[in-house]
Amino acid sequence: MDQPVALIIFDIDGVVRDVAQSYRRAIADTVEHFTAQQYRPTMTDIDALKAEGLWNNDWKASQELIYRHYEGQGRARESVPHGYDAIVDYFQGKYRGQAFSGYIKDEPLLMSAHYLEQLQHQQIGWGFFSGATRGSACYVLESRLGINSPPLVAMEDAPGKPDPQGLFQTVTLIESQLTRLNPSLNHWESVPIFYVGDTAADMKTAENAQQQWRDRPIYGIGVVPPHAWENERYGPQLLAQGAKAVVQQVEDITAPFIQHLLASPA
Secondary structure, eight states, X not given: OOSOSEEEEEOSBTTTBOOTTTHHHHHHHHHHHHTTTXXXXXXXXXXXXXXXXXXXXXXXXXXXXXXXXXHHTTXXXXXXXXXXXXXXXXXXXXXXXXXXXXXGGGOOBSOOHHXXXXXXXXXXXXXXXXXXXXXXXXXXXXXXXXXXXXXXXXGGGSOOTTOTHHHHHHHHHHHHHHHHHOTTOOXXXXXXXXXXXXXXXXXXXXXXXXXXXXXXOEEEEEXXXXXXXXXXXXXXXXXXXXXXXXXSSGGGOOHHHXXXXXXXXX
16 A cells, blocks of 8 residues: 555444444333333334443443433432343344354445455554454454454453544554555555444544544544434434534545535534
């Protein structure tokens, strides 16, 4: 690769893979289980929680929905008998299962390896920053997409979003990998960064990154996940939460698309 036009960092859940019937189904199963089948959150309920920008971690999102259910019945959070570790274990049993036999194995892919190859041909570097566990992220990127050693920062590697530290780490990984392939690459500070995600926390992460790296352009691009394609408010909400643009298909983000965004007013 010659001097990159831009670096694109992708979230994974809702961007690389459709998690409506995996992560979100596991959230609903977990909340239903720990509320004694009294409450099963809908996709709209989960979207509303995610729109608050604080619940990127789906284990904590499950716990928060459980708490809110019991609070609605007049009980204090401290009285809820279910601990966080039990919630995580139940969730993982549904989502991951034994040897990736759970919901994870049936997730539809939203991105192809060919698309990533095309980005590279278009002088765009890429990598991944996700709140998914490393095992889950590697399963989809390596086992299903067939990417060897992708630049990846996962849950275990950085603070949770909207803290931008993981985004910065991913940028460093991408730049190091591209420099190894072409030692003449330099002037990274002039290469804009785009973070592609489907939640308020993702857009806030890009905003927080820009506040810390003021001398380098950093933008959020929103992707409407498949379960929300008929929700006319989802895209505008991502724009209101800081996205520079919103797309319905992640593969619509191409070099011409990026160049158009860079030419648009801030």
